[in-house]
Structures are given as C-alpha cells and as structure tokens.
Amino acid sequence: MSGSAPSGPGSDGGSGHDAAALVALATRLGVTVGTAESLTGGAVASEIVTVAGASSCFEGAVVSYSHAAKERVLGVSHELLERVGAVDAEVAEAMARGARTALGVDWSVSTTGVAGPEPHDGHPVGTVFVGVSGPTGDFSQRLTLTGDRAGIRAATVARAIDILTTQIAFTANA
Template sequence: MTENRPGYDAAELVRRAVARGVTVGTAESLTGGALASAIVTVAGASACFEGAVVSYSHAVKERVLGVSHELLEERGAVDPQVAVAMARGARERLGVDWAVSTTGVAGPEPHDGHPVGTVFVGIAGPGVERVERLDLSGDRAEIRQATVGRALDALTTQISFPANA
C-alpha cells in the first residue's frame, strides 16, 4: 500500500510556482474539485493558478480534455495513460505551464475491475509527462483527501527540479 503520507502542501505549491514564475492547473475526476479548492484556499494563489476542469464523466474527459474515446473505451478512466492524457489536456486547454490530474476509485465499491484505493496522479509540464500510482487505504473521504495531498506533493516536486524551472 502507498503510505498516506504528507508531503508538500498547497501553500508550498503556490510559493514555489510563484517563485519560479510558472502557472498551474488541475484536471480532476476522483477529487471532484477538491484539489483546485485546496490551491485557491492559499492567499496569493491567483498569481499562479489558472483554473481547473472537473471531468467526472468520460464525455467531459473527451470533449474538454481531449482524452481519446478509444483510450477510455479500451482502458477505462482508472488508468495511468488516462491520467497523463488528462493532465496534458488540462495543460493545453488551460494554457498553463504545469497541470496535475487525478483519477481512480474512492469507493465504496470497486470500479472497472480496480479495487477501492487505486488512484493515478498525472503530471504534464514542459518536456515532462509522468504518472504516479497510489494504492490508498481508508474510506471514500480519506482516499480523496490523501489523493489531494499526493497530487499537491507530486506537482510541487516536479516544478521544484531546477531543470523544470
């Protein structure tokens, strides 16, 4: 199981993004806007945060984020390739330097053959596309909260690399 550990938080994401002069956005399925909400809670977030797409349905993933219909049909939404495609689509559609996406199963039931707690966090930035798989434990709220924390940490970590500044 992936540890539900704390990492960089929204305040640190905003601080580092502003210091590096980069913009960020989110594409959320599993977290349903909670990730964007965590970011905009930070005073000064408007200096780096451009917006979010909550793409709970396949149709919105396709229409708004540009995730291919074939990929969604073949793999389902709970997939590392879909997570990266969501982040890439958010980066393009929102016109940001960096985007992070969340997709997975918060429960209470498994979905598309994936157990509760299976989560993918996608990152897209200049020359970077990566995905992190999380295997989280807890109830629906705990899984969603842990996903927000890991997504903030993953994005902050990526924009912190000197080569990615």
C-alpha cells in the first residue's frame, strides 16, 4: 500500500472523517490505533481522545519532534533522516511503522512537515506528510497546505484523522 498522493494548494482538511468516525469504526472493527506526531505535537491524539469511548480503540501516542527522538523511540533510520531530513514520505511511513511497534497497535498515523513560519530543510511552509501503517503495509500522503502555523497544524490534524479512517475502512471493505 506504499505510495503518495498530492493534495492541492489551499487544502484545509475540508470535510471528511472526524475523530468520532474514527473511534466508531475502529471500535466496530475491534482494531487499535495510535499516533506518531512531529508537526502536530500530540494534537492528533488529543483530538481522538476528545471522543467519548476512545479508550476502546486508542492506545497512545509518541511525540517525536527531534530527529533523535524519531530514531530512539520510533526506530527511524539515522541514515534516512540524514539523507532526506524529517519532511519526507519515507520518514512519515517509518514513523507510523515505528509507532505501531512501540504502541503495539493495529493501525498508526504519523505527521511530519513544515508549519512555519519559515521553510525547513528546503521545504516550503505547508509541506506536510501523513503516514499510515497497518496490517497490510504502509502508506503516505503529501499535503500542500496554506495558512499560518496554527491553521496548517489544524488542517494536518483533520487530514491525518481522515486519512487513517479512510485506510482502515478501505482495508475492512477490501
């Protein structure tokens, strides 16, 4: 399931699956979820746990803001981080895979990117990668978002939850 798909400029998360839909689906299917967050700093996990009943499927989160934490806690390769930096599809997938292992969950979602106010590692503000790791493999999606730091982070949270829910639903219906 590895791959990436761009989303257009100005993507703001739009409508899609919210945290309540994620919790309902995961609970119905009996699967567990977790997060690996850099750009969002725990905001995806926070959004999930606002839903009553989240404890039926949500196991936990790893906030890995630094390269060292990505390596140490999530097992992201030092060589990969040196070669591409943290803002990359492969890194997003490795983060999600590492969280799946660290948290012992069926599904994990990760966020990494540039919220601003300045570009980072040659990537413009608004470049974001969301990774998903599940029983059938890993997937990543590149987002190109606009807005200020808070808006980019909020849109990333919404999109990460939607992407994870979509992947779980797709696999369940395959």
